[in-house]
Amino acid sequence: MSKEISLQALQRLPLYLQYLKALPADKDIYISAKVLSSALGLGEIQVRKDLAAVSDGGKPKVGYCAAELIKDIENFLGYDNVNDAVLVGTGKLGKALLSYDGFKAYGLNIVAAFDSDPGKCGIDESGKQIFHISKMENLCERMKIEIGIITVPAASAQEVCDILVKSGIRAVWNFAPAHISVPAGVLLKNENMAASLAVLSKHLSEKRVCENNSNSI
Amino acid sequence: MSKEISLQALQRLPLYLQYLKALPADKDIYISAKVLSSALGLGEIQVRKDLAAVSDGGKPKVGYCAAELIKDIENFLGYDNVNDAVLVGTGKLGKALLSYDGFKAYGLNIVAAFDSDPGKCGIDESGKQIFHISKMENLCERMKIEIGIITVPAASAQEVCDILVKSGIRAVWNFAPAHISVPAGVLLKNENMAASLAVLSKHLSEKRVCENNSNSI
DNA sequence: TAGATTGTTAATCGATTAACAATC
DNA sequence: TAGATTGTTAATCGATTAACAATC
Secondary structure, three states: OOOOOOHHHHHHHHHHHHHHHOOOOOOOOEEOHHHHHHHHOOOHHHHHHHHHHHOOOOEOOOEEEHHHHHHHHHHHHOOOOOEEEEEEOOOHHHHHHHHOHHHHHHOEEEEEEEEOOHHHOEEOOOOOEEEEHHHHHHHHHHHOOOEEEEOOOHHHHHHHHHHHHHOOOOEEEEOOOOOOOOOOOOEEEEOOHHHHHHHHHHHHHHOOOOOOOOOEO | OOOOOOHHHHHHHHHHHHHHHOOOOOOOOEEOHHHHHHHHOOOHHHHHHHHHHHOOOOEOOOEEEHHHHHHHHHHHHOOOOOEEEEEEOOOHHHHHHHHOHHHHHHOEEEEEEEEOOHHHOEEOOOOOEEEEHHHHHHHHHHHOOOEEEEOOOHHHHHHHHHHHHHOOOOEEEEOOOOOOOOOOOOEEEEOOHHHHHHHHHHHHHHOOOOOOOOOEO
């Protein structure tokens, strides 16, 4: 376990996790790479390779123990440690993420939000506190927050990111449609809806039929 | 123009577009691949190759005409044709997307939403109509809708997708944390937040410093 | 044992980068 | 012309897939 893993493979792990967790929670459920791959629309060898990177391995002729796999993947991804996060920008999208309670399955816990508009500060519908942005640095440092979620307009994204970095954030999840840059050691993950829309729009403008299933992206 | 383009390159186009649109709207503004690449944190050659795929090209020693590039990229991506879409599932995320007005810059126009809960039907805060899911097929067919946005819980994602496909949808944008499958010719784009979280969580659990800027994903 | 399934090493494929030629 | 910049062909790199060996 814990061999080389590609960025692509890393991003497929939640897919396996989601499938495995939907299975009955029985110690003795085994599943083969073949079943997994066809259920998820992936290659069978790819699945074996992905799982080999995170798990002690399956048993020939039997498959992988589902319960073990879940444990191994969660452990590999660090979902067992809770990752505290702050969110900046409480517009529509920010509020939606703030009240989404599905993140805790991934170890993500949004502890507070920030906004530059004093009128938006207070308790959110989600029950979470929204502070003025001026309080962010202090709070992040005190609570040793490591994840910052950016849901501000593009124009202020870099500025907000800089404050987050100064506050000790080590990973930034950016939803603003803007390119931002971070210093070495800080991870930047862009949630790039514009990129997705480009793919959709291009497909429609082509009006051509491509090959099956390879058209899932 | 319109040579081969890789999926990656296609998804970088909105980045160029966003940068170029932030420039003064002057017919005579030229920009070099060098400036573009360093502003966006990309490789210079990569930028030239990307632009070559969509544009008639730049002028040696001068660069690319910004206004031309914008036109070429928008044309390539089909942002000039309006793409009508429907959204299914009016939970927090669905509502956030419904009222987000930034999509029209990408040619995306959400004309209506659907939900299986009759209590949620009516006029949304966004001013858009929410219909019962039973009306979806008929409405999509009549209006020749080609894009379906799925923001329902994972458990009903496949079912909703099947109805969309039956209704003539040709591109599906899936926000549900579920694997769904579509027939040939229909494009499926997953907006995979779980995948992003995997990258963030793994980075933090590693507690190691990686190389600069290559850590933007 | 035979057969099914895992795991690994080698081959292929696609995307990025480097080297260089073309052009204003 | 010389120099800056674009554009293309070749080399590299990384990820996926294929072939095959190992194991229960």
